[in-house]
Amino acid sequence: MAFGTQDDTDEVMNEINMTPFVDVMLVLLIIFIITVPVMQHAVNIDLPRATNQPENIKPETVRLSVDASGAYFWNAEPVTDEALQTRLLAAASQVPQPELHIRGDKAVRYERVAKAMAAAQRAGVHKIGFITDPN
DSSP states (O other), rough: OOOHHHHHOOOOOOOOOHHHHHHHHHHHHHHHHHHHHTTTOSOOOOOOOOOOOOOOOOOOOOEEEEETTTOOOETTTTEEHHHHHHHHHHTTTTOOOEEEEEETTTTTTHHHHHHEEEEEEETTTOOOOOOOOOO
């Protein structure tokens, strides 16, 4: 009768069915992927409030011009060679130190511009620039 079929179903399974375990692991993985961004990793702290105003102290700019005859002009005011040295020393001692912009006439001898640069270097002026006119 049905005795032969009963022996087939009584076999012992030697392997574990992994499909339910994989399904459970995938569901747990999806749950963790969804919940991790929601969790906060920081401690809530009530920080003190403070205001900070940046200092916008711009150093002044000194314009040293040398005309075609070799005369010096400190911010459009004529100065002698001796007065130039004293003004450069005074400018070097200011905090913040002003920038020195040298404007030399194209007809002036380079020697006069070089003397002004050397005097500025001896006085301790660190920021020296040249002003030119574009073509």
